[in-house]
Amino acid sequence: MKKHKRFLINLSKIKSNKVNIKNKINKKNLAIIGICIFSLIFMINMFTGNQKYHLYEDSEEQLQYKRQQEFIAKLVPIAEKNYKEFGVFPSVTIAQAIHESGWGESGLFVQANNLFGIKADESWSGDILEMPTQEYVNGEAVTTISKWRVYDRFEDSVRDHGKFLKENQRYEDAGVFNAENYIEQVQAIKLAGYATDPEYANLICNTIEAYSLNRYDFDLGEGNNDIDK
DSSP states (O other), X not given: OHHHHHHHHHHHHHHHHHHHHHHHHHHHHHHHHHHHHHHHHHHHHHHHHHHHHHHHHHHHHHHHHHHHHHHHHHHHHHHHHHHHHHOOOHHHHHHHHHHHHTTTTSHHHHXXXXXXXXBOOXXXXXXXXXXXXXXXXXXXXXXXXXXXXXXXXXXHHHHHHHHHXXXXXXXXXXXXXXXXXXXXXXXXXXXXXXXXXXXXXXHHHHHHHHXXXXXXXXXXXXXXXXXXX
């Protein structure tokens, strides 16, 4: 009888130990599972956070691209009309407007609707705005105060650009209107003294090529030959 009782006591202890061991294992497993879940949530948050950041970056780039395309689209019909009236390739007109006005964000454009940085010389009878500019003298950049033409609308600035080139004999003499493509015309405009920056022709041609602006030169008449690159 005593043996039987002792046996039951030992059996009870064994069962109790098994339960304790099982509880310890369960707690340990729960701790591991908790750590895994926490790590997974942390990684998901990091990933989605980065994704949101990249989406934000992309949206900024997309907005900038949209603004640039809208700026170009606004200029195309006037630039094409200018070609028919004055003989300046649309690609050249648009690229110069982009470069000179910084995509329409320059102070000169904002305050005077002056897209091309055309100065107010003796032939100009309209309003004038004085603003600083950077000129190149003997290869060095110098800041000076210049007088600029003021326009009521940006369309007036585009038309005056073609008129300015056509009516100034030095551009005719430099071969601006005999050019067969945008490269020749831009080089002739630089040769005639439109800008003092020694890299001006390269900058305008690079802009034309970067945004495929020469596609607007096709089917406008003679002198719009495709350029082998």
